[in-house]
Amino acid sequence: MSLTRVSNFAFGLALVLYVVAMVAYFHHLAFRRGRVWAVASGLAYAGVAAHLVSVVARGVAADRVPWGNMYEYSSMVGLLVVAGYLVVERVAKVRSLGGFALGAAVLAMAGATMVYVTPGPLVPALNSYWIRIHVVAAMTGSSLFILGFVFTALFLVQDRKERREAARVEAEPAPALAAVGSGGGLPHDLATSPDEPADRADLEPRRGWLPTAAVLDRLAYRTVAFGFPVWTFAVIAGAIWAEQAWGRYWGWDPKEVWSFITWVVFAAYLHARATVGWRGRRAAVI
Amino acid sequence: MQSRQGTPFQSLSSVWRTLRSMRMALILLLVVALASVAGSLVPQIPNSPQRVAAVYRDHPLLARVYESVGLFDVYGSWWFTLAYALLLVSLASCLIPRTRGLIRSLRQRPQPARELESLRHFVAATVPGRPEDAIERARRLFRRRWYRVSLGNRNEQGLAAEKGLAREVGSLLFHSAFFLLLVGVVYGKGFGFAGQVTVVEGGVFTEAHANYDVPPVEGRFFSEGMHRGFQVRVRDFDVRYRRSGLPRDFVSRVDVREGARTVRTDEIRVNDPLVHDGVKLYQSGYGWAPIIEVRQDGRLLAGGPVVFVTDGSQDQRRAWRGVVKLPSIRPQVGLEFRLLPDPESFVLGAPMLEARNPFLGFTAYRGDLRLTAAQNVFTLDKRGLQVWEEGGIGLGQRAVLPDGLEISFPELRQYTQFRVARDPGTGIVLVAALLVLVGLIPALYSSRRKLWVRAVPDGDGTLVQLGGVALQRRAAFEEEFRALARELVGVARVTERR
Numbered sequence: 029m030s031l032t033r034v035s036n037f038a039f040g041l042a043l044v045l046y047v048v049a050m051v052a053y054f055h056h057l058a059f060r061r062g063r064v065w066a067v068a069s070g071l072a073y074a075g076v077a078a079h080l081v082s083v084v085a086r087g088v089a090a091d092r093v094p095w096g097n098m099y100e101y102s103s104m105v106g107l108l109v110v111a112g113y114l115v116v117e118r119v120a121k122v123r124s125l126g127g128f129a130l131g132a133a134v135l136a137m138a139g140a141t142m143v144y145v146t147p148g149p150l151v152p153a154l155n156s157y158w159i160r161i162h163v164v165a166a167m168t169g170s171s172l173f174i175l176g177f178v179f180t181a182l183f184l185v186q187d188r189k190e191r192r193e194a195a196r197v198e199a200e201p202a203p204a205l206a207a208v209g210s211g212g213g214l215p216h217d218l219a220t221s222p223d224e225p226a227d228r229a230d231l232e233p234r235r236g237w238l239p240t241a242a243v244l245d246r247l248a249y250r251t252v253a254f255g256f257p258v259w260t261f262a263v264i265a266g267a268i269w270a271e272q273a274w275g276r277y278w279g280w281d282p283k284e285v286w287s288f289i290t291w292v293v294f295a296a297y298l299h300a301r302a303t304v305g306w307r308g309r310r311a312a313v314i
Numbered sequence: 315m316q317s318r319q320g321t322p323f324q325s326l327s328s329v330w331r332t333l334r335s336m337r338m339a340l341i342l343l344l345v346v347a348l349a350s351v352a353g354s355l356v357p358q359i360p361n362s363p364q365r366v367a368a369v370y371r372d373h374p375l376l377a378r379v380y381e382s383v384g385l386f387d388v389y390g391s392w393w394f395t396l397a398y399a400l401l402l403v404s405l406a407s408c409l410i411p412r413t414r415g416l417i418r419s420l421r422q423r424p425q426p427a428r429e430l431e432s433l434r435h436f437v438a439a440t441v442p443g444r445p446e447d448a449i450e451r452a453r454r455l456f457r458r459r460w461y462r463v464s465l466g467n468r469n470e471q472g473l474a475a476e477k478g479l480a481r482e483v484g485s486l487l488f489h490s491a492f493f494l495l496l497v498g499v500v501y502g503k504g505f506g507f508a509g510q511v512t513v514v515e516g517g518v519f520t521e522a523h524a525n526y527d528v529p530p531v532e533g534r535f536f537s538e539g540m541h542r543g544f545q546v547r548v549r550d551f552d553v554r555y556r557r558s559g560l561p562r563d564f565v566s567r568v569d570v571r572e573g574a575r576t577v578r579t580d581e582i583r584v585n586d587p588l589v590h591d592g593v594k595l596y597q598s599g600y601g602w603a604p605i606i607e608v609r610q611d612g613r614l615l616a617g618g619p620v621v622f623v624t625d626g627s628q629d630q631r632r633a634w635r636g637v638v639k640l641p642s643i644r645p646q647v648g649l650e651f652r653l654l655p656d657p658e659s660f661v662l663g664a665p666m667l668e669a670r671n672p673f674l675g676f677t678a679y680r681g682d683l684r685l686t687a688a689q690n691v692f693t694l695d696k697r698g699l700q701v702w703e704e705g706g707i708g709l710g711q712r713a714v715l716p717d718g719l720e721i722s723f724p725e726l727r728q729y730t731q732f733r734v735a736r737d738p739g740t741g742i743v744l745v746a747a748l749l750v751l752v753g754l755i756p757a758l759y760s761s762r763r764k765l766w767v768r769a770v771p772d773g774d775g776t777l778v779q780l781g782g783v784a785l786q787r788r789a790a791f792e793e794e795f796r797a798l799a800r801e802l803v804g805v806a807r808v809t810e811r812r
């Protein structure tokens with residue numbers, strides 16, 4: 029039981045660290061102090077460490093993998109969202125989105141506390157290695173989708189702003205900038221496209237607070253493109269498990285329905301992106 | 315005249331075009347999904363006619379609405395079939411031209427381009443040496459980077475190269491596999507069935523339509539004769555519990571018999587079904603089945619295992635309930651039983667995990683059993699009955715009632731429940747699902763790019779032009795292009811157009 033205590037304490041600590049880091053990230057977004065960013069990032073890393081402790085302690089306390097119920101699942105999703113964001117921060121050198129990603133993680137964890145259960149063994153049907161594989165994949169996939177969703181939502185905000193600015197610039201007698209924004213009027217193929225070089229490895233060319241819409245759009249696409257196969261795999265593993273346990277690989281129970289709808293929606297997103305070259309805006313609405 | 319002929323044709327072709335669009339395919343996919351959800355929420359005539367009847371009785375208006383849109387039989391309704399068929403047609407209609415296109419571009423060599431200067435990425439420089447050498451160097455360089463290269467015609471020194479057909483192949487594999495998956499689902503459902511069966515220890519189940527607890531759900535192309543007819547004899551059943559009283563493991567030990575011959579002996583556990591002759595048996599439930607004998611003046615009225623149920627199947631603290639009906643005596647008698655497998659634990663409020671001095675309490679009712687109305691085997695319809703006698707017996711004891719009735723409890727057994735299913739499409743679906751995954755990776759992560767080189771004599775040396783485009787991942791390609799340009803012509807002026 030004391031391990032459970034450790035786990036709960038570490039969970040609370042991680043939550044507090046995330047909240048503070050989130051505030052710091054937003055501060056950085058607003059005032060652009062490099063030092064504040066460093067603090068925010070450090071806090072987020074510390075939060076991840078505490079969160080890891082919590083999860084591991086929980087696993088040891090229950091003597092099984094720590095994702096057997098909704099509480100543990102939500103907690104893991106929160107952990108993966110933050111970890112995923114920190115990877116993005118490293119790789120894409122985008123610093124200003126931390127607040128939003130952490131916000132999503134904090135929500136997931138707050139949700140977790142609402143469905144808290146003391147650690148215990150699983151019913152026999154859940155005792156299969158397929159479920160472990162399935163849940164790991166599902167957690168990774170949903171974390172990536174959450175990140176993708178956050179990026180996409182921010183993209184919409186930023187895109188609208190840029191278009192308004194572009195319109196203003198166009199109205200003035202110096203139209204040179206107009207095309208730079210979000211492809212005002214150019215054929216999509218030539219206009220800003222998912223991997224627009226202008227924003228490469230970006231040192232954050234920005235318009236106001238956020239990275240440009242193109243960067244956000246690309247981040248969103250990358251995250252979703254990574255999440256989609258993972259999610260597909262999760263659904264397949266879940267179906268294999270359901271087949272083993274209940275003799276049907278698909279039964280349209282609410283979980284299955286939602287995972288399927290999520291899958292189709294993100295497939296539609298990828299379609300919109302990959303084919304018509306509807307970049308961003310319309311795809312994002314999906 | 316002409317316009318009158320043209321209009322239906324035009325509208326037909328516009329329908330066709332809509333159908334071929336992938337938006338339509340995705341919408342149809344969602345329609346099918348939502349319909350299936352409805353099918354899982356509203357009771358369906360094929361699997362639960364009684365519940366459908368209950369809706370008609372309790373909510374006649376709602377029932378009429380459901381009926382009019384076919385919600386009581388979603389999978390058999392014309393619109394579900396139509397949506398599914400349209401989905402398949404739609405997918406097929408975009409698969410065929412894409413396959414053709416892919417085969418064409420696989421066969422073809424990369425095509426030469428005219429004006430390299432207008433390409434998105436372009437670089438030109440004069441290098442020493444003959445044009446042939448420059449081209450040869452480019453060919454080797456591109457080859458090393460896994461491009462498909464084709465040399466230009468004789469009178470001009472040039473080559474074209476491309477890479478990333480894996481994307482097309484993967485994408486096509488993904489879509490075809492998804493198509494196959496949909497086909498596999500229909501095939502499996504159409505030729506499969508699923509049912510539930512309860513077997514007491516020592517009992518035998520013969521795999522046939524009539525022997526299921528409720529009629530099994532059978533696919534549209536499934537006929538009764540397609541049941542396999544083998545027999546499953548349950549030798550015994552075991553549950554093991556954790557200390558907390560939650561079950562840890564269930565095991566049914568069974569013999570499978572074909573005719574008189576036992577063909578195998580096996581165990582069925584949760585997550586570990588028995589597969590025989592294409593039919594799978596899954597451990598799905600268990601409970602107590604005491605053997606209860608009722609005699610009147612020495613004549614056996616009822617005897618054999620009686621399946622007991624519990625309310626709240628996980629909670630072993632409660633008593634189990636069972637019913638015996640005696641319609642052949644006048645007035646009719648109904649017996650309601652309460653089984654305590656382990657009375658001592660019951661008194662302590664602890665779960666009753668094993669049978670220890672089991673106790674069977676009963677209440678006897680007299681009157682009319684109303685057997686003409688719809689029956690539930692686990693309850694008595696008490697509207698025509700009055701309480702008559704009460705009592706209780708331990709294992710091996712008997713109770714004597716007035717009128718020469720005698721109840722005895724010679725043995726306590728367990729029963730086990732199996733979900734029995736046959737789905738011949740499972741293999742197809744599994745393979746298709748894996749192919750979906752396999753196709754997805756290159757489709758999402760590789761990108762198509764094309765390169766062209768032209769070399770013309772320029773004074774002593776050669777003017778080498780290199781142009782390229784990428785259809786995806788342009789940022790990554792830009793770096794690649796720079797590296798190629800460096801190797802081929804040394805650093806030079808690279809133009810980027812956007």
Ligand code: HEM
Pocket residue numbers: 291292294295296298299302303333334335336337339340343404405408409481482484485486488489492754757758
């Ligand atoms: C009429 C039907 C369809 C057509 C014409 C179609 C066409 C396409 C095309 C042209 C691509 C882009 C390939 C590339 O980027 O090279 C694509 C991608 C994709 N499609 Fe479809 N599609 C259809 C139906 C579907 C359906 C029903 C799904 C499943 C939900 C789906 C899921 C996807 C996904 C996930 C991608 C991105 C991965 C990839 O590039 O293959 N598509 N589709």
